[in-house]
Amino acid sequence: MSLFSWNTVDSVGKWIDVRLPIISTLKAHTSDYPAPRNLNYWWEFGFIAMFMLVIMIATGIFLVMNYTPHVDMAFNSVERIMRDVNYGWLLRYLHMNGASLFFIAVYIHIFRGAYYGSYKAPRELLWMLGVLILLLMIMTAFMGYVLPWGQMSFWAATVITNLMSALPLVGQEIVTWLWGGFSVGNPTLNRFFSLHYLLPFVIVGVVFLHLWALHTTKSNNPLGIDLKSPQDFVPFHPYYTLKGAFGTVLFLILYCYFVFFNPNVLGHTDNYIPANPLVTPEHIVPEWYFLPYYAMLRAIDFNIGIPFTDIVIINSKLGGVLVMLGSILILFFLPWLDTSPVRSCTFRPIYKWLVFLLIINCFILGYIGSQPADASFGGIPLNWIGKLGTFWYFFHFLVLSPVVGRIERPLPLPTSIGTPVLGGRA
Amino acid sequence: MLRFLSFRHLLLRTALGGLALISLPLSAAEQEHVRLPQYDWSFSGPFGTYDRAALQRGYQVYKEVCSACHSLHQLAYRNLSALGYSEAQVKTLAAQNEIQAGPNDAGEMFMRPALPSDRFKSPFPNEQAARAANNGALPPDLSLIIKARKGGADYVRALLTGYEPAPAGFTVTPGMNYNKWFAGHQIAMPAPLTEGGVSYGDGTKASVDQMASDVATFLTWAAEPEAEVRKRMGIKVILFLVVFSGLLYASKRRLWAKLH
Numbered sequence: 098m099s100l101f102s103w104n105t106v107d108s109v110g111k112w113i114d115v116r117l118p119i120i121s122t123l124k125a126h127t128s129d130y131p132a133p134r135n136l137n138y139w140w141e142f143g144f145i146a147m148f149m150l151v152i153m154i155a156t157g158i159f160l161v162m163n164y165t166p167h168v169d170m171a172f173n174s175v176e177r178i179m180r181d182v183n184y185g186w187l188l189r190y191l192h193m194n195g196a197s198l199f200f201i202a203v204y205i206h207i208f209r210g211a212y213y214g215s216y217k218a219p220r221e222l223l224w225m226l227g228v229l230i231l232l233l234m235i236m237t238a239f240m241g242y243v244l245p246w247g248q249m250s251f252w253a254a255t256v257i258t259n260l261m262s263a264l265p266l267v268g269q270e271i272v273t274w275l276w277g278g279f280s281v282g283n284p285t286l287n288r289f290f291s292l293h294y295l296l297p298f299v300i301v302g303v304v305f306l307h308l309w310a311l312h313t314t315k316s317n318n319p320l321g322i323d324l325k326s327p328q329d330f331v332p333f334h335p336y337y338t339l340k341g342a343f344g345t346v347l348f349l350i351l352y353c354y355f356v357f358f359n360p361n362v363l364g365h366t367d368n369y370i371p372a373n374p375l376v377t378p379e380h381i382v383p384e385w386y387f388l389p390y391y392a393m394l395r396a397i398d399f400n401i402g403i404p405f406t407d408i409v410i411i412n413s414k415l416g417g418v419l420v421m422l423g424s425i426l427i428l429f430f431l432p433w434l435d436t437s438p439v440r441s442c443t444f445r446p447i448y449k450w451l452v453f454l455l456i457i458n459c460f461i462l463g464y465i466g467s468q469p470a471d472a473s474f475g476g477i478p479l480n481w482i483g484k485l486g487t488f489w490y491f492f493h494f495l496v497l498s499p500v501v502g503r504i505e506r507p508l509p510l511p512t513s514i515g516t517p518v519l520g521g522r523a
Numbered sequence: 524m525l526r527f528l529s530f531r532h533l534l535l536r537t538a539l540g541g542l543a544l545i546s547l548p549l550s551a552a553e554q555e556h557v558r559l560p561q562y563d564w565s566f567s568g569p570f571g572t573y574d575r576a577a578l579q580r581g582y583q584v585y586k587e588v589c590s591a592c593h594s595l596h597q598l599a600y601r602n603l604s605a606l607g608y609s610e611a612q613v614k615t616l617a618a619q620n621e622i623q624a625g626p627n628d629a630g631e632m633f634m635r636p637a638l639p640s641d642r643f644k645s646p647f648p649n650e651q652a653a654r655a656a657n658n659g660a661l662p663p664d665l666s667l668i669i670k671a672r673k674g675g676a677d678y679v680r681a682l683l684t685g686y687e688p689a690p691a692g693f694t695v696t697p698g699m700n701y702n703k704w705f706a707g708h709q710i711a712m713p714a715p716l717t718e719g720g721v722s723y724g725d726g727t728k729a730s731v732d733q734m735a736s737d738v739a740t741f742l743t744w745a746a747e748p749e750a751e752v753r754k755r756m757g758i759k760v761i762l763f764l765v766v767f768s769g770l771l772y773a774s775k776r777r778l779w780a781k782l783h
Contacts, residue, residue, distance in 0.1 A: 134782060176597050176666070179749065186749040187756075331782065339778055343771040350764045357757020358569050361670060369671035369746075370663075379706075 126312055128334035131327075133318035135514045136337065139213075140316070141344035142206040147304060148345055149199040154297050156192040164244070166290035168283045171246035172371040190360040196238050197363045198352045200386035203231060211431075212452050214440030215317040221432040223310040228428045230303050235387070235425070237296040240289040242384060247368030252381045254281045254289070260394075263415035280374065320514055321441025329514045380469050388466030389459050394421040395470055396480060396487040420487060427494050434494050436502030444508040448501050455493050462486045559674045559704065560681050562736070566743060569758060572751050573744050575607040580723055581741025582606060584734045587721050589665065592657060592712075594645035597666035598745055601639040605748060613639050620644040658698050660711030669739070669746040676739040678704065683735035686714035 114120045163182050165174040178185035207227070210216055216224035243254045258275050262268040277284025315324075324330065331337075355363065363385060367378050383391050397416035402409040411419070427434075435448075442449040465483040472479045565574040582603065585595065600617035608616065618636040622644050625632035637644060646662075647653035654661050669675045681704045689701035689708075699709040716731045723729055744750075 173597070180597065180602075186753060190753075335778060336782070339771065339775045343768060343775050346764055346768040346771055350761060350768065353757060353760050353764060357753055357760060360753075366671050366673050369667040 126308075128332060128338075130312060130333040131315065131330035132333050132337050133316055133324055133329060133514065134331045134336075135318050135320065135329075136316065136340075137319050138340075138344055139205065139209040139319075141341055141348075142202045142209060144341045145345055145348050146199065146202040146206055149195060149202055150297070150300060150304065153192060153195050153199060154301075156188050156195065157294070157297065159188050160192055161294065164290075166244070166287050168246060168286055168372070171244060171286060175245045187356070190356045194352065194355040194360060194363060196241065197384070197386065198348070198355070199234070200238070202348065203234065204386070207231065207428075208452075208456055210317075211455075212442045212449075213317055213319055214321050214435070214437075214442065216432045217321075217435065217440050218432070219314045220310070220317060223307060223314060224432060225429050226303055226307040226310060228425065230300055230307060231428075232425060233296055233300045233303065237293060237300065238384070238386070240293040240296070243286065243289045244293060245368060246286065246372045248370040248372055248376070248378050249365045249368040249381070251281060251372035251374065252378055253383060254285060256381055258285070260414070260418045263412070263418045265415070317440060318514065319441060319443065320511060321439065321444070322510055322512075322514070324514060326513055382467060385463065385467070388464075389462035390421050390424060390466070392462040392466035392483045393424050393487045393490070394418065395466070396420065396483040398480065420491075424487075424490060427491070431494065431498070435498040437505060437507065439507040439510065444510055445505060446508065447505045448498075451493060451497055451501065455490070458486050458489050458493075462490070559677050562677055562680055564676060564740065564743075566676075566740070566750060569754055571754065574740060576725060576727075577737050577740040578606040578744055579608075580725070580727060580734075581737035581739070581744075583723065584716075584721055584738040585665070585741055588715050588734075589738065590643075590646060592646055592653070592662040594647070594662075594664045595643040595666050595745060596645055596664055598643045599639070600637060600641055600643065602748060603639075605744070610639075617641065658711060662712065665742055665745065667746050669743045676743045679742060680732075680735045680739040682710075683716055683738070684732055 110120050160178065163174065163178045163185060165171060175189065178189050180186075182188075210224060210227070239253070239257060243250045258272055258281065261271045261275060264271060273279060275285070276282065277288060318324065365382060365384075382388070394417040397420050398413050399416075400409045400413050401411040401416055437445060437448065439445055442452055462483065465479050465486065468479050470480065474482065565571060565577065585593075600613060600620075603613050603616055604610065617639050620637040620641075620643075621634050622637045622641055623632050624635050627633055647656065650661060663671075669679060672678045674681070682702060685703040685705070686700060687703055689695050693701065693708070695701050695709060699711060700713050701708055702710045716734045718731055719729050720731075720734060721729050727733060747753075
């Protein structure tokens with residue numbers, strides 16, 4: 098008889114579980130979690146995003162072991178990682194491209210939620226926690242981009258922190274406080290480094306709340322209907338663990354293509370030039386995942402004041418900042434802005450196309466954000482299109498979502514997912 | 524392999540086609556930058572490797588021409604072993620450079636031949652000295668030049684061969700030189716390569732284009748010394764993932780078939 102037996106394992110497990118129900122809780126929330134049986138591949142991206150978060154933290158921890166947060170040494174320490182640290186290039190390219198792939202996953206995840214109405218009751222808090230994660234990701238990614246201390250790092254830090262100066266009265270004081278000095282310098286790099294290490298763990302915390310809310314309200318599904326019958330569910334394991342593993346591996350192939358064969362295509366060449374406060378790059382652009390926000394920031398190039406007077410209430414800079422911030426904050430209110438009782442756009446003949454239009458609009462804004470501010474397209478200044486796109490973005494949420502929800506006549510909803518999935522034969 | 528490469532190009536072209544269509548009506552100045560010549564490099568593509576002979580010739584061009592003004596400070600002489608030199612050869616190549624070391628026990632700095640562990644010797648002690656010697660212009664460090672310029676190796680090779688007389692009506696500021704590929708067309712660096720400017724040990728004819736090609740290859744290696752290892756690992760990783768995803772898909776279908 099061997100000393101080891103599954104009975105022993107089982108009794109140890111029971112001993113622990115009586116005192117701290119960690120095993121049974123994990124089992125209930127991972128393998129036994131009842132998931133709707135009709136989830137399509139768009140539902141993979143929540144898991145993929147979480148997977149990317151883990152990769153980012155894991156590679157980040159090892160990068161920190163070799164990185165020096167000092168204005169004179171940061172750039173060279175990154176190059177040392179690339180050249181002299183064993184597999185340092187792999188760690189850095191995984192981390193650098195991982196940020197982009199993390200955003201790809203999260204953006205798809207958000208639009209999936211938007212299309213299938215995953216933000217509607219009872220999942221409002223779940224959605225809002227997700228928007229909070231997006232905000233935290235944006236801050237983390239921005240501060241991470243500053244760390245290699247290349248030209249784009251430095252000038253992105255300068256441009257973005259300077260936005261705070263748009264705040265009335267205290268703006269300039271806040272900027273000085275953020276910088277820890279009178280320009281972007283070593284104190285700025287140090288605090289960004291510290292916060293870039295901290296925020297991912299805050300994200301982990303909010304992801305935990307996000308999952309808690311998910312497991313309380315249960316997953317939405319492509320039909321967007323409430324599921325009651327037990328036949329509508331399958332245990333998460335093995336059904337979605339296997340389907341999820343397949344989707345994740347496909348996503349990994351895309352990720353690995355960038356890491357191994359085109360690691361710098363998503364970045365900017367100027368960031369391989371060490372930061373130089375005396376030389377401004379010809380054309381300062383953020384990373385691709387910030388381009389739509391950047392286009393919105395630049396779209397507001399006019400002061401808002403009382404008509405026919407010189408009184409300016411909101412100057413163009415503050416206006417741009419408010420619009421850019423508003424583009425994300427507005428998502429917090431989407432559960433109430435959309436008045437339709439139907440969740441899934443599959444059954445919403447008008448709103449469905451509006452969601453597609455919104456996605457296209459985000460791509461157009463992204464393109465405009467990537468171009469110089471004075472660029473034009475066949476004689477039309479691109480910034481005009483940027484203004485139109487910005488207007489459409491807010492028009493979608495503030496006007497179309499509430500109005501279309503009221504006037505649209507949705508298609509008849511199925512009573513259970515058994516009906517469409519089994520083709521009515523069951 | 525050829526077929527694979529062209530397929531990859533086709534894919535890339537299709538993907539970029541849409542973008543290119545959008546960017547077509549941009550100003551004429553932008554278009555000029557886009558139409559950089561596309562050279563055929565030994566290191567391009569997922570199976571690309573550095574041509575060792577070109578690397579060694581490129582190092583010779585760097586050493587005999589570029590290093591008069593341009594540093595390469597991210598590199599150490601030991602890195603030259605990747606060019607195909609033996610340990611003894613690397614020691615000899617390093618020792619050809621006198622570098623400052625110290626302080627010694629008496630507290631004084633002294634000169635000694637460089638060791639393989641030393642970084643490449645920089646031509647100027649500091650930025651001010653570099654500017655003073657170059658009419659106020661700063662010759663950039665070349666360690667990352669390929670990654671720091673749009674177009675990479677294509678750009679560097681085109682730039683080095685892009686010196687020509689300024690077109691009629693174009694006034695070149697005194698001390699500057701006309702270059703077809705430089706932004707604004709006025710570059711402080713005079714044409715660095717001349718026909719037969721170096722004499723290659725392997726008998727290759729040292730034409731301007733040959734030297735430009737060799738030094739661009741060398742600088743690509745200098746910017747991405749890990750590229751060969753990276754691509755080799757990438758092929759294994761992608762192959763593994765493709766097979767793995769096939770297995771996962773098959774198991775997933777079998778499992779879900781029970782449900783439908």
